[in-house]
Amino acid sequence: MTTRIALITGANKGIGLETARILGRDGMTVLVGARSADLGEKAADALAEEGIDARFVHLDVTDAASIQAAAERIGDEHGRLDILINNAGITPTDASDPATSPPPSRVAPDLVRTAFETNVVGVVAVTNAMLPLLRRSPAGRIVNVSSNLGSLTQATGPSGAARPNLLPYNTSKTALNALTVAYAKELAGTPIKVNSVAPGFCATDLNGHTGSRTPAQGAAVIAGAAVLGDDGPTGSYIAEDGRVPW
Template sequence: MTKKIALITGANKGIGFETARLLGEAGMTVLVGARSAALGERAAAALAGDGIDARFVHIDVTDHGTVDAAAAWIEKEHGRLDILVNNAAIAAADASGPGAYTLPSDTSAASVRAAFETNVIGVVAVTAAMLPLLRRSPAGRIVNVSSELGSLERLSDPSSPAHRVNLLPYNASKSALNAVTLAYAKELADGPIKVNAATPGHCATDLNGHTGPRPAAVGAAVIAGAATLGADGPTGVFITDAGPEPW
């Protein structure tokens, strides 16, 4: 049986790394996407040391040259792509450090632009480049790693924990990412490719100064599950480990 090929962006650490581990342990070839060659090579070597078929792929989602080069390399080496996990993301807050918080009125346009460049435009660029390869898969899967902080229903509900986390760059970019997810899902609904958003929950990662209560491996299981949906699985939904999340 031909092994599935999975590309995970931002896979040198955190949720991305643990997602790569889970997909690799499931018998897939995992392509460890990272903008830093040193960190990406180190992550791929760590996975390979555990018996996983892992290879580093240089990809900076904000550098379209590296995105196109990565797609060309995957085509040459594998001829197709079965799973794309758009995981790379930044918080882009003006304040820094654990627990840092910037009010929307104090947020710079530059930080919002930076968040959208990585969290939204980067996803569009990578998806566009990889879609021809995903179309060659008998059952392509695209997973956009989102957050409860991108759910407009959660953000507007005073009883939701997300309501009090008023981070303009991150929240707005994840809401936009959810819209991007729906756009692709609707376009591809009549074919075998499934496109979903998924949230790992509030995990301890570099993105939040390791303040999250969930281990990255637990959150990654949600992403890996969305990446391995069967033919009867949903498309165009926002997946959590507790069931569908409201948009």
């Protein structure tokens, strides 16, 4: 079988790095997307030392020129893309202690803008730039790294009151889920599958390492959605223990 080519955004650390490691160990060529050349090269080198075919790709999801350059380079070097993991994400408020985050009534609008620029608009920009390459794959897969915090059903359910009410982050992940549905609808007649994944609460820089799961555990859920068979779902919201309600 031809070696699959997988691009992971924000792969220099955390869940993205672990996702690259899992897919690389599976024999894929992993393109380590990172906005910092230094950090991206270090991560790709570390994976390469483990025997993984890992290559750094400069990619800032908020920078159109870097996205375009990445797509051109992948096209030139590989001719196609099999897997796109939209992993890069931020929270502009302190997720390590949600109690200190501002309630919605005191959120500065710029914080929402900042979260959406990376977590939503960045995903549209990267996906649209990479889609011509994904269409050349026999089984393209797009995984949008969402969060349980994007689920409106969970937010309004019995445990909703106890969940962190991080307006910029949570609403950006809800919007990301809407993107998943929109792309899955457009691509329904193609081999490309598009899914949201909730990796679970993992200890990373994003939350000051307060998560109860390891980044590798979160990455395993993402990697599973990246290698779904032709009979797998599209337009779904996937977690380790099954589907997340929208």
